[in-house]
Amino acid sequence: MVKIVVFDLDGTLYDKHKHIDKDTVHKIIELEQKGIVVGIVTGRFYEELGEVIKILKLREYNGFVASSNGLEIHDFSDGEMKSFTRLSKDEVKGIVKEAKKHHLICYVWQNGGYTMFGVSVMNIIKKIFSIIPLDSHYIKSLQKAKFERDIVLNEALYDKVCFAGITIPNFKTSVLRHHPQYRFYDVGKLAAIRYICRKKGVSISSVMAFGDNGNDVELLASCGYGVAMKNGSAQAKKAAKYISDYTNNEQGVLRFINSFFG
Secondary structure: OOOEEEEOHHHHHOOOOOOOOHHHHHHHHHHHHOOOEEEEEOOOOHHHOHHHHHHOOOOOOOOEEEEHHHOEEEEOOOOEEEEOOOEEHHHHHHHHHHHHHOOOEEEEEEOOEEEEEOOOHHHHHHHHHHHOOOOHHHHHHHHHOEEEOOOOOOOOEEOOEEEEOOOHHHHHHHHHHHOOOOOOHHHHHHHHHHHHHHHHOOOHHHEEEEEOOHHHHHHHHHOOEEEEOOOOOHHHHHHOOEEOOOOHHHOHHHHHHHHHHO
16 A cells, blocks of 8 residues: 655656646645655755645645755654765765766765866766756756866765766775765665655555656665656666656656556
C-alpha cells in the first residue's frame, strides 16, 4: 500500500517550461486529501522551491521537501528542518583537486550562481553540452556561471560540489576510500527518504518515487514503487520497477497516477 509519494522536479514533475499543469496539481492534492504524504526530492536548493510548495499545498497537508539531493529536509508536519553535515571550504578545495586528477568538470553554488573551476570559457562549452542535457534550466544556469582557472571559494560552508565527466565512478571510489562519511548524489535522495520513513514509522516499501536521472537511481531501485519517466535515462529506467508510457511534457506523472490508483 502506498503511503508516501515523492517527486523529482526537473525532467519529472516539471515540463520543459518548469511548469506543473493544473490537472497534475489537482491529482496530487487529491492524494494528499486521501492521507498520502507527498514530498519533493530534488537537486534544487530550498530557496528555489517556494512556488511548488505553495501550489501543491505541502504545508497544509503536512508534506515535505528534500532539497540539494537530500542534504536538507523540511518536514511541514512538525516544522522540523534536518540538515546533513555541510562541506567546509577546505574540504571542497581538496575534493576539487582530486576531481581535477580525474579530468572532471567541477562546480559549486556560491554568491547566487554557479562557479566552475579550472576551465576556460572557450574550451568548456563543447564539453559541457556533450555531458549535460540540453535543458533550459541548465542552459540558464550556465549563462550565469562564473569560470575560474583557480579554485576560488567565497563561502565558509557548501551544500554540495557538482561534477560532470565519464570518470566519476573512479573518482567516487577514490574519494570514499579516504572519506567514507561523504554522500554522493546517487544515494543522497535515498538517505533523505529513509529518514522520512523512520519519522513516519513506515517502510520504504510503501514509498512511490518518480524520477528521471542518475541522482534518482538508488531511490527508484530501493523504494516499493519506483517510477521512471519515459524521457528518463537508461540507468533510471533499469533501476525502476515501473516506466511511465509518457514523458514529463506529456503529463507522464498524472497519467501514471491515474492508471495506478484508478
